[in-house]
Amino acid sequence: MKISKFLLIFNLCFLFIFHKSFADEAKMAKGLEIFNETAGCAACHVLKAAGSMGNIGPNLDMVSNISKESVMDIVTNGLGVMPAFGEDQIISKEEIDIVSSYVANVAGK
Numbered sequence: 001m002k003i004s005k006f007l008l009i010f011n012l013c014f015l016f017i018f019h020k021s022f023a024d025e026a027k028m029a030k031g032l033e034i035f036n037e038t039a040g041c042a043a044c045h046v047l048k049a050a051g052s053m054g055n056i057g058p059n060l061d062m063v064s065n066i067s068k069e070s071v072m073d074i075v076t077n078g079l080g081v082m083p084a085f086g087e088d089q090i091i092s093k094e095e096i097d098i099v100s101s102y103v104a105n106v107a108g109k
């Protein structure tokens with residue numbers, strides 16, 4: 001009885017950790033898709049992780065330590081020539097959130 005209870009708890013922990021890493025991976029894949037396709041960030045930015053070569057905006061591999069919050073702010077409100085994706089409703093708030101964590105995770109790495 002004791003061992004089976006232990007195994008049950010062990011399995012539940014395992015599933016929980018596994019599920020979480022799958023969810024993170026799925027979110028990164030979605031972020032990449034938004035970057036390259038849905039929002040078209042790739043057209044203006046170099047980002048090695050995404051394989052993009054746009055050179056209208058700054059090379060995102062050159063920005064170091066950019067936080068998710070500051071990416072979200074720039075993407076939502078725009079900056080100079082960069083469109084305001086939130087104000088113009090080009091992508092949803094959820095998509096802004098996902099693409100911003102993606103960029104903050106891979107930029108400058």
Ligand code: HEC
Pocket residue numbers: 035039040041042043044045056057058060063066071074075079080081082083085099100103
């Ligand atoms: C039409 C071209 C264009 C598109 C599309 C575009 N950007 Fe930009 N982006 C720019 C330009 C230009 C700047 C620099 C603005 C300035 O400093 O005046 C910039 C700046 C940035 C910065 C700040 C970089 C730094 O040096 O701190 C980030 C981060 C960024 N963009 C991310 C994104 C993301 C994510 C997307 C897609 C959701 C995106 N951009 C789409 C042109 C673009």
